[in-house]
Amino acid sequence: MIERTTVAIVGAGPAGLLLAGDLATAGVDVTVLERRGDESNLTRAFGVHARTLEHLDARGLADELVAGGAPIQALRLFDHLQIDLSVLPSRFPYLLITPQYNVERALERRARATGARIVRGAAVTGLRQDAGGVDLTVGGSTVRADYAVGADGVHSFVREALGLPFPGRSVLSSIMLADVRLTDPPADVLAVNAVGDGFAFIAPFGDGWYRIFAWDRTKQLPDTAPVTLDDIRAVTRRALGTDHGLTEARWLSRFHSDERQAPHYRAGRVFLAGDAAHVHSPAGGQGMNTGLQDTANLGWKLAATVLDRAPAGLLDTYERERHPVGRLVLRSSGTIIRMAMIRSRAGRFTRNTIGGAALHLPPVARKVAGTISGIGIDYPDAPRAADVALLGGGRLYEALRAGAYVLVAPESARPALAGREDRVTLAPPADPATPWTLVRPDAHVAWRGRPDALPAALDRAVRNAMPARRS
Structure with a gap:
């Protein structure tokens, strides 16, 4: 066990691994502490939404995942x-339908390749912070870090050690999980339906096994009550009209689903991300995605800070930008699950009639798709940056893989970058009519405007805000 690290991340789930890779890419010494001794076979997430795929694209990982997954254009x-x-x-x-462990493997491979240290079997049992850093107790050792991030799930030790409440309530209890074989798999990639007194969801692992939520x-x-194949068959037949030839199970369990959010994502030198900060129903498949988007926001800001190149208050923008997003996801997933649980036939008819009519209106359809996918979620002063084609081939999101700001502007803008070349990549657009745009490392717009305003924009956003890229 190491005694000193610049950033300690508690939890080697998707959010923690993405953050570790981002920090290591920026040249920050980072250690991930994971209590599990080996990989868990529990996968609850099966969907990677469009905005998350864009973040993975900016890290060179999206195409690999897409090649091994199954895209569906209607949820x-x-x-x-x-x-x-x-x-x-x-x-x-x-x-994109792909099991969570495929995402974790890609992120862990990147994190290790860029120099992140991942320690398994390292349960954190104590946390204390002072003005200069954070002490984490791991077994009989103490790990000293400048900053720590709790990405350790819904039962987060870090959150509890900080004394942060996790207000909310359970919305669904006794959800059954099963990994099964099917002799008559669904024709569609996903099979899902709710019938008032129950619902079922079937997703493929891609290796002949399927996950059923029922x-x-x-x-x-209670969560501890056993689950039988007959329990799963009964609900699946009721919701989907068939059990799809369910023959055997390798794993059966129960869990309950909560809606909760911590009031703060930062306490001094410690941050929360992913399920440690917010948890909600699985409806809409937004859980893992929201956590990955949390750490995509946090990583570049934390790197800039520990390398002493951040303006005052940069780290405070993490909570300011991401807490409202967590609240939005709680609302949207909660709306979906409550609509799915409508019991009366009249209520379901009204839901289907009104909902169906609304989703046929293009503005409503775009709004709902944008919210669920994350594509439509902007920050108040930093909208999402759309991918644009670059001169000579390539795209903006490929240019973002260096981990720096990207200035989408013609070559004539290069003199303005003098002294900042290690922190800003100039990317001339293929379309000369493209507005001059400064894009943050997390693929959000820092500035867009007239060429004569660029120097001031660079001073505000870049002068001390981004670490140099690793050579």
Whole structure:
């Protein structure tokens, strides 16, 4: 066990691994502390949304995941209601179906390749911070870090050690999980439906096994109660009209789903991200995605700070930008699950009629698809940066892979970057009519405007805000 690190990340899930890779790419010494001794076979997330794919694209990982997954352009909710994702203004106008462990493996490989230290079997049992850093107790050792990040899930030790509350409530109890074989798999990539007194969801692992989520309103049992194949068959037949030839299971369990959010994502030198900061129903598949987007926002800001190149207050913008997003996801996923749980036939008819009509209105369809996918989520002073083609080939998101700001502007802008070349990549656009745009490392717009305003924009955003790229 090491005794000193610049940033300690507690938790080697998707959010923690993305953050580790970002920090290591920037040249920051980073250590991930994971209590599990080996990889868990528990995968609850199966969908990678468009905005997350854009963040992975900016790290050179998206195409690999897309090649091994199954894209779907319409997200079915219940009955005949579905969200059309093909309208998304993105290179990825779909939901990619792939198990969470595929995302974790890609992120861990990147993190290790860039120099991150990942220690498994390292349960954190104590946390204390002072004005100069954070002490983490791991076994009989103490790890000293300048900053720490709790990405350790819904039962976060870090959050509890900080004394931060996690207000909210349970919205669904006794959700059954099963990894099964099917002799008659669904024709669609996903099979999902709700019928008032239950719902079922089937997603493929891609290796012949399938994950089923099933909920039975009439049979609410503790999380510790056993699950049988007959329990799964009964709900699946009721919701989907068939059990798709369910023959065997390698794993069965129960869990409950909460809606909770910490009031703050930062306490001194310690930050929260992912499920440690917010948790919500699985409806819409936004959980893992929101956590990855949290750390995409935090990473470059933390790197700039520890390398002493950040303006005052930069780290405070993490909570200011991401806390409202967490609140939005709680609302949107909560709306979906409450609509799915409508019990009466009249209520479901009204839901389907009104919801179906609304989703056929292009502005509504774009708004809903943008919210669920993350593509439509902007920060108040930093909208999402759309991918644009660059002169001579390539795209903006490829230029972002260096981990620095990117200035989308013609070659004539180069003199303005004098002294900042190690922190800003100049990327001339293929379309000369493209507005001059300064893009943050997390693919949000820092500035867009007239050429004569660029020097002031660079002073505000870049002068001390971004570490040099690693050679």
